[in-house]
Amino acid sequence: MFSYPTVRLSLLFVALALVGLLLADISITASNPWRDLGNFFLGVVTPNFFSSEGLLTALLRTVSFAFVGVALGSLSGFLLALLYRHGPVRVFCAFIRAIHELFWALIFLQFFGFHPLTGVLAIAIPYTGIFAKVYAEILDEADPEPYRLLPPGTGVVAAFVYARIPDCWAQLRTYTAYRLECGLRSSAILGFVGLPTLGFYLETSFSQGLYSDAGAVLILFYVLIAAIPLWVRPKLLPVYLVAAPFFLGEGFPIVWGNVERFFTEDIVPAPLRHGEGVGGLLSWLGDLFLNEALPGIWNTVLLTQIALVATGLLALLSFPLISRHFGGPVRRTSGHILLVVARSTPEYVLAYILLQLWGPSMLPAVVALALHNGGIIGHLIGRQSDTLRLRPDAPRGIHRYAWELVPRLYRPFLAFLFYRWEIIMRETAILGILGIYTLGFYVDSAIQNIRFDRAMVLILITALLNIGIDALGRFIRRRLALQTLPSC
Incomplete structure (x- = not known):
């Protein structure tokens, strides 16, 4: 009320x-927004799914980045959720989830370049903080009654596995499935910074005025999201998780010297690099x-x-x-x-x-x-x-x-x-x-x-x-x- x-x-x-x-x-x-809007909707209703040979590859990589990133984020987030009551852990999780996936991608691009690790970490790191927060809330709200039914002398780990996890399993599974949908969206937009996902082809099509090509990309993405209940099945998840890393692509080799220079020189404030002191x-x-x-x-x-x-x-x-x-x-x-x-x-x-x-x-x-x-x-x-x-x-x-x-x-x-x-x-x-x-x-x-x-x-x-x-x-x-x- x-x-x-x-x-x-x-x-x-x-x-x-x-x-x-x-x-x-x-x-x-x-100059003529209604004409442009009409052309866009015309492109959506007349999609060109055969405009690029790489569109199917981009779709597979969008899914692969999402699966690997969300899997790493959920695993790391679950481990941090167990320690979430400690202040430093909460602050750390709040910090990493406060930085958007595209910002993380821009950071990693500077030293990893267009390597699959850039896209995976860009999703996994902020999702770790998000998973840790939500998993901790779910675990804290678990019904304490099952603990009282355990036999005396039951260990902490066994009590957690047999009493708390079953009570929270439905919520944990539901939220993780929701995050996978979010991960697909995050993976798609990584294409706007150059990674080979659907966003890359969408930006390319729009920049060239190819609205039918852009419409095809959007429709593929909507079908991918809408069909999640059909293709994401519990029995198939192990198969997806094992196969996903093989569809990330190879990218350019990582130059570890660039990584070292980024952390020791590039991000150091210019006055400190040049010896200008506090002033x-x-x-x-x-x-x-x-x-x-x-x-x-x-x-x-x-x-x-x-x-x-x-x-x-x-x-x-x-x-x-x-x-x-x-x-x-x-x-x-x-x-x-x-x-x-x-x-x-x-x-x-x-x-x-x-x-x-x-x-x-x-x-x-x-x-x-x-x-x-x-x-x-x-x-x-x-x-x-x-x-x-x-x-x-x-x-x-x-x-x-x-x-x-x-x-x-x-x-x-x-x-x-x-x-x-x-x-x-x-x-x-x-x-x-x-x-x-x-x-x-x-x-x-x-x-x-x-x-x-x-x-x-x-x-x-x-x-x-x-x-x-x-x-x-x-x-x-x-x-x-x-x-x-x-x-x-």
């Missing part, structure tokens, strides 16, 4: 977003903060707040599409398809497409973030609405929506929204690589100019900003007693 604190907080965030809209650049600068370092940091970090932080926070509220509005408007309390099976099926497409399309891919159609501004980023995250939350709230029982004389139509369902779903809706806040911030920062002036723009510019020391400082700032937003979101959820479900 609505409460004064939740209403007041909601109005505050809406007000901040409205002020942000007045300050943000949300213009459409393309030179402070001047260098001041210039970096004033001209790059502060503008990047401002635009990242501004865009995040607008996208957060837009996500919430879209989720509230879209959940009736799949709720059993509205419409019949045909409408709900259509709604499911729309939300699957929205939540399956990576924000980065959608923002890239809209930037090509509308021109450079914050508008494509806002729409991309809202569609993806709104689709996720709308799907979760729609499923939760199906568990609600209404009175036989409950009103219908808009009155049922406004007076029966939204008040009862609003608190879990806010919990999901604030759980996604930090994720939206991570995505907002990385969208700067596409030319939007968030922190990712300045990180990418520094790397392009071979100023890795500045890039590493900016990535550190991005991580700290994400950690701060995550902590603020958790504080709000605790203060308002909002239930947080790790499945989102």
Whole structure:
């Protein structure tokens, strides 16, 4: 139900977003955006699946990077989850998951080059931090009753394996399956930094105006995600895990001298490399903060707040599409398809497409973030609405929506929204690589100019900003007693 604190907080965030809209650049600068949008949709309905011999290989590598990266991340995350109660472990996990997969890829590209290890680690490292957090939450919520049924003298390891794991197994398996879907999205967008996954072919097709080729790539990706229940079966997982490393490709050999130079020279601040001392370092940091970090932080926070509220509005408007309390099976099926497409399309891919159609501004980023995250939350709230029982004389139509369902779903809706806040911030920062002036723009510019020391400082700032937003979101959820479900 609505409460004064939740209403007041909601109005505050809406007000901040409205002020942000007045300050943000949300213009459409393309000369003929509707023609370009029409050409894009025409390409989607007339896909060219035979445009490139490498498309099937890219599909296999997308799957392989996802499987290997998620497998390593889940294994490492599970081990860290066992130690998650220790402060240093929590801080370490928060730091590595606060850095987006594309930032990790940009870092590893500088010394591993276009080697499969770059893509695998770019997924595995942040996913380790994510798995550790969620696995720890699931294990902590396990029912203690089975422990009491064990015979006296049962060892700690045996008690854990036979009492806690069986109780949590369904949740652990469900969340890991969800993360595999996320891993496929992460693997696809690695192509935008040059790795041979589907994103590489999507960017190439768009840059050449080959919309039918781009449509084929998108359709292949949607089919891949939608068919997960069909091709990801428990009995086949060992086969996939054994086979995946063989489909990663070979790439270029790793030059270990480059690795050593990166850590001993490239990321060392220039004033220290040149012997300018503390004074030179402070001047260098001041210039970096004033001209790059502060503008990047401002635009990242501004865009995040607008996208957060837009996500919430879209989720509230879209959940009736799949709720059993509205419409019949045909409408709900259509709604499911729309939300699957929205939540399956990576924000980065959608923002890239809209930037090509509308021109450079914050508008494509806002729409991309809202569609993806709104689709996720709308799907979760729609499923939760199906568990609600209404009175036989409950009103219908808009009155049922406004007076029966939204008040009862609003608190879990806010919990999901604030759980996604930090994720939206991570995505907002990385969208700067596409030319939007968030922190990712300045990180990418520094790397392009071979100023890795500045890039590493900016990535550190991005991580700290994400950690701060995550902590603020958790504080709000605790203060308002909002239930947080790790499945989102």
